[in-house]
Amino acid sequence: MPEPYPCFSVIMPVFNEERTLATIIKRVLDSPYVAELLIVDDGSSDDTRELLAGIADPRVRKFEQPFNMGKGAAVRRGVAEANAPYVIIQDADLEYDPADYALLAEPLIGERADVVYGSRFHTARPRRVLRFWHSMANRFLTSMSNAFTNLHLTDMETCYKAFRREVIQQITIEEDRFGLEPELTAKVAAGGWRLYEVGISYDGRTAHEGKKIGWRDGVRAIYCIIRYSPGVARRTDTFKRQEAQAPPAVARSVERVTNDGWMASSLDRYLGESVLQVGTAHTGLALEMAGRHGVTVVDDLTRPIERRPVPGFDSAVIIDVLDRVEDESTVLTEVRPHIKRGGILVVLSAAHPHLYSRVDESIGRLRRYGKNQLGRIVADAGFTILKVAYVD
Template sequence: MIQISTLSIIIPVYNEARTVHQILDLLRRLELVNGIGKEIILVNDCSTDASAATIRAYAERYPEMNLRLLEHAVNQGKGAALHTGIREATGDYVIIQDADLEYDPEEYNLLLRPVLKGFADVVFGSRFMGGQPHRILFFWHSIGNKFLTFLSNMVTDLNLTDMETCYKLFRRDIIQNLKLVEQRFGFEPEVTAKVARVPGVRIYEVGISYYGRTYAEGKKIGWRDGFRAIYCIGRYGLLRG
């Protein structure tokens, strides 16, 4: 059994004032297996709404959570926010969490299971493995996600079912030693390609729930990001950029 003292939770935030307090409520109530502690790092990517004020008010209300709020002076993109949070993480393992309500933090324990058993260094949470609730939305988005995963698998020689998933759990030294450059949603194919090349890395995948949002509810990713993902798969997978 592997011992983990702290899990660093990295949350990129851009105009999520409406939901960020709800995800923090879930994290506050969350009990990790084996008494693992939580380090919660929020990176405000120059939001134009009340996201930063909402987070500060929450931190004052619940000082025991020891929330860390990092700020970007200009909007740089989700990937850039993740770079900032990853660089500042101090936990044994690092997990990515969106500030919306599409993913359930209760399922961190599912991702931690193969790590604690000593099998995994990196764990992806798959929305397509089955066995967990999945909101029915956007046929072409699901086809696009599976197509991008297929292309990524071709160049990485992995057999993932969901490369584009938010929930990715990394051993901290592995993720901090990767040279990551993508500023927006290209983070997903880039980090997948680069982590696949880490000598001896053990990558696992577990099924997770997905409570997707519509664009009216705040979903941000679009078709341009899909084309960028294809470019990133080629650049970081085939060309090893």
Template sequence: MVTDALAPTLPTERSRPVSAPTYLLSVAIPVYNEKNTLLQILERIRAVPVPMEILLVDDGSTDGTRELLKNEVEGVWDNVRVLYHPQNRGKGAAIVTAIGAAAGDYLVVQDADLEYNPEDYPRLLAPLLSGEAQVVYGSRFAGKVENMQPANRLANFLLTTTANLLFPRARLTDEATCYKMFRMDVLRQFTLHSQRFDFCPEVTAKVLKRGIKIHELPIAYRARTLAQGKKIRPTDFLQAMLTLLKYRFFE
């Protein structure tokens, strides 16, 4: 017989615990020679109230970034994993490595500099969590852009225009944005071959070729200069254009 003192009690509405989040966001961060901004961007990411794992892929850094990761990041935070490429292979290769290691339900690409604001994560996640979208891009040009050089703005316009011409239903405003967020089961449908900055046009073309709509939301963006460490070059623009054409017509 169970006495009143030992009898189980049903939780009231007030006492019932709040359900824990049932999803995990994987934040994929390719890192190459970013020792000056790495810790700051990690602090910004970790301050975002989203259940996440952070996947840092050091792509053969030579400026002390690798030592910084080993001494001040790896093993220090329980939601951070660090992966290493023995030599520099490119941003796309680092993202593909992160995708292969990710355990999340969703994945977002995050640069290791301070151009993008992780506070945008919850808004980008919302249409994925609601089922409204499978892929979400954060659009700089639908939001706020600061300090972008005219040549970079033109290159972004031409890439986006080309993507819209090749895939007329796309109606994108920012094909080359870093902030690309995916349902993981959708992302893993694609075999990705990117090594450098061609990740963006390759994944964009493969998503659109499958008939998957890319949902765009405005974000804030503050560009850095070449002197501050910006790495993309004119040759990367040409490679991106060729990649869009390649995956639209040949693969």
């Protein structure tokens, strides 16, 4: 075993874990392998935030999500902030023991592995006896994942996944909840990185004791195993290339397939008498809105807005703008002062990052958004999120 040194960025998603938080933080910081602990509070509604405020250890860095976005979203935030040579994911309950960091670090430090999984099943270490069907579900998902990735893991769903930082920061994490586990596994397999598995201890808890994963997450895991498997991912890339080669008429059809009247009707309940529309006035949706409300259209927010009501617009709608600008916060910051206190902002942008293709590039679109990703951007600009949803 190599001499321990501070080499791990530990990413800890936290959601309503006030009972275990202080204990797990102490255990993590007691490990000689920890260079920094990145705690991402995922919209906790208990005393988690107050407990975190009292931590003064310089190795601890704290981040707050605007609302409960899910484990995958919290890990994505932590990965972007990590600085140490290696990155490991640590749940905030007491199921996984940081004393096992040495086992996970050894293949990484020895430069034999790029990624190391801690297995709860392939181990001689102490572990709490699991419920039978919970254990069977884990084994089924692992076997299914192995079939689609051609790996031979014993525990795909384990929390303890450790990476060379360069590896995990190359992976685009798309899943916001527990679909993170099969997504990461599939993308590690597709990347051809060296993957090791080591046995770890495990003190599992029940739903009564606070375990948050449920049957819906199991169904989502099956979808993710298929969706992100290397073979399906390659076929998706082929479809994108074919789509990008489509003639202009087809590209325009892909760009706008919305039933504009239906869309305008669905937005009515959010819009007041006066509406500030940011973006082009020449879409079908814009024309539908203009027939229903007092709409003021602007393309340049740096110029004075004519007919601006006092104290501001009842609502604002940003249509297909954020995904076409380098800095979304600039647009949101410019819009905010024009909306009256208690007013509503509606943002419409292209969805699903994995669908981004040359068709998007050809029409000036720089990106597509995941649902929670767009919510985070709007919340960071000072807005309170009421709802984020796919609408078409």
